[in-house]
Amino acid sequence: QVILVESGGGVVQPGGSLRISCIASGFAFRTYAMHWVRQAPGKGLEWVAVISSDGNYQNHGDSMKGRFTVSRDNSENTLYLQLTSLRDEDTAVYHCARETAPHREFDYWGQGTLVTVSS
């Protein structure tokens, strides 16, 4: 079955950096576009980033551009999100999600990893 497991979250100071990961199993990872979506405490879901199946195309939400970078290693079935210049408002649970063609819905999600930005 499809399994997505995030890791790498933790406590980081404002202005700091962190890389979080999402390991995929149970499907042909290299053939799917993947997303990061976050949820701040008490808030709704917020889209963070997308990367194409081959990794050649990426895009990020407006408030993350220039600070976050999505990447992937298809040989390791792993999705990454590099977070830099972190702010208090970046505190959230970060989920990875698979996008399925042809309708582009997010059909499988991981449980998430918590990133806390605090001094």
Place this chain on the structure above:
Amino acid sequence: EVVMTQSPATLPVSPGERVTLSCRASQSVGTKLAWFQQKPGQAPRLLIYSASTRATGIPARFSGSGSGTEFTLTISSLQSDDFAVYSCQQYSDWYTFGQGTKLEIK
């Protein structure tokens, strides 16, 4: 940005009730609309995509309708396992989510 508005924020309901949740888009998204169920500490679960298509393994008591800017998720007979937060998402113009509707026990 397409703003998704869900109402109500919280809905007290009883098992066995028919439940209707609303989601409104600030501009037309066609049928590029999905519904998710979230429980604390769990991954979001896709219920409905393309506004009205049930995802794999989703019980028939869940149904979605609407197009353009007005959408509805209906649970025909609420089960105890259905108490959760329900969020809508548009994927017509990038991706935005509603704030969610929490079903709580009346």
